[in-house]
Amino acid sequence: MSNTGKIINKISSYMPRLGLSALILCLASGVVLVFYYRPMGNVFQNVEEITTLVPYGWFFRQLHYGAGQLFVILMLLHTLDHFLRKRYRTYLFKEWMLLIFSLSLCFFVLFTGFVLKGDKEGYFAGQIFMNILEAIPSIEGSVSKLFIVPGDSFFFLPYLYHCFFLPLLIIYLIRDHIREWFPNRRFLLIGTVGLFLYAIFVRPAIDIPPEASVAVVQGPWFFLGIQTLLKLLPVLLAGLIIPGLFVGCLLILPVIRTASPVISLKGRIAYMGGNGLHYLLVVALCLYGFLTLRAAIWGP
Numbered sequence: 001m002s003n004t005g006k007i008i009n010k011i012s013s014y015m016p017r018l019g020l021s022a023l024i025l026c027l028a029s030g031v032v033l034v035f036y037y038r039p040m041g042n043v044f045q046n047v048e049e050i051t052t053l054v055p056y057g058w059f060f061r062q063l064h065y066g067a068g069q070l071f072v073i074l075m076l077l078h079t080l081d082h083f084l085r086k087r088y089r090t091y092l093f094k095e096w097m098l099l100i101f102s103l104s105l106c107f108f109v110l111f112t113g114f115v116l117k118g119d120k121e122g123y124f125a126g127q128i129f130m131n132i133l134e135a136i137p138s139i140e141g142s143v144s145k146l147f148i149v150p151g152d153s154f155f156f157l158p159y160l161y162h163c164f165f166l167p168l169l170i171i172y173l174i175r176d177h178i179r180e181w182f183p184n185r186r187f188l189l190i191g192t193v194g195l196f197l198y199a200i201f202v203r204p205a206i207d208i209p210p211e212a213s214v215a216v217v218q219g220p221w222f223f224l225g226i227q228t229l230l231k232l233l234p235v236l237l238a239g240l241i242i243p244g245l246f247v248g249c250l251l252i253l254p255v256i257r258t259a260s261p262v263i264s265l266k267g268r269i270a271y272m273g274g275n276g277l278h279y280l281l282v283v284a285l286c287l288y289g290f291l292t293l294r295a296a297i298w299g300p
């Protein structure tokens with residue numbers, strides 16, 4: 001194997017271990033925050049009090065933010081690594097499905113965390129989420145009521161999902177995929193030192209009060225592409241059908257395989273179909289990346 005190949009292999013084996021260290025730090029700092037966080041009443045003021053009045057509150061918030069982002073970004077890169085190397089060909093459908101589903105849940109945890117800040121951006125992201133869910137044909141918005149409700153309890157369900165239900169579900173789903181739950185001490189040390197330095201030296205973004213008037217309100221970075229699509233297309237299409245189709249196509253990748261050899265007609269069709277879908281997904285990812293970048297620079 002060439003030197004570049006060896007380096008790439010090393011990076012891809014380091015990513016999930018570092019990701020696990022970030023998850024441990026994220027859960028630990030989350031447990032500290034949950035003692036002070038109140039999902040009812042004036043949530044923005046409560047979060048500001050955690051930052052300014054609670055001893056080291058600013059540190060735990062920034063540590064939690066950095067560790068959460070790092071964990072999800074590394075999980076995304078880890079899954080992309082499997083995808084680009086077409087490793088799903090060796091996976092059972094169930095294994096691949098659990099990985100993709102867990103990654104989607106990771107993004108949902110990040111999203112609910114963004115809402116929990118209770119500032120203008122968090123409140124706005126929660127509203128968009130509610131509008132998307134309300135666009136699902138159902139009896140009196142019953143789907144949206146399972147995730148978020150307007151009024152005084154606006155933050156309560158996202159809080160339950162973020163702090164309890166989703167982290168437990170993610171850990172449960174990836175349990176068979178993880179070989180070592182406690183990463184090698186070296187990774188834990190690198191992760192801890194790196195994230196502590198980040199929390200101490202990197203100033204957090206300023207939380208905008210919900211009543212302030214601002215020209216553009218942006219959602220979290222991974223949502224910017226959808227936010228742009230929402231301006232161009234109907235809510236159901238941009239918020240659910242397109243992302244759902246993308247995840248659906250990703251899920252069926254390991255299924256497009258036949259027992260027939262590639263030289264047979266059936267085998268050749270399956271091979272070409274699988275390859276076609278793979279490159280279609282690569283193009284879709286690039287387009288989404290472009291939309292995200294465009295929205296980050298010029299606004300959604």
Ligand code: HEM
Nearest residue numbers: 027030031033034037061065068109113114116117163167
């Ligand atoms: C996979 C696990 C988790 C991830 C990726 C994650 C990520 C995040 C992110 C990105 C934020 C927004 C922070 C900000 O912008 O300032 C947040 C907020 C929050 N998280 Fe988590 N979190 C996770 C698990 C937990 C757990 C297990 C708890 C509690 C037991 C928790 C408690 C909180 C609280 C109370 C907030 C709101 C306070 C704040 O904004 O600083 N999180 N989380």
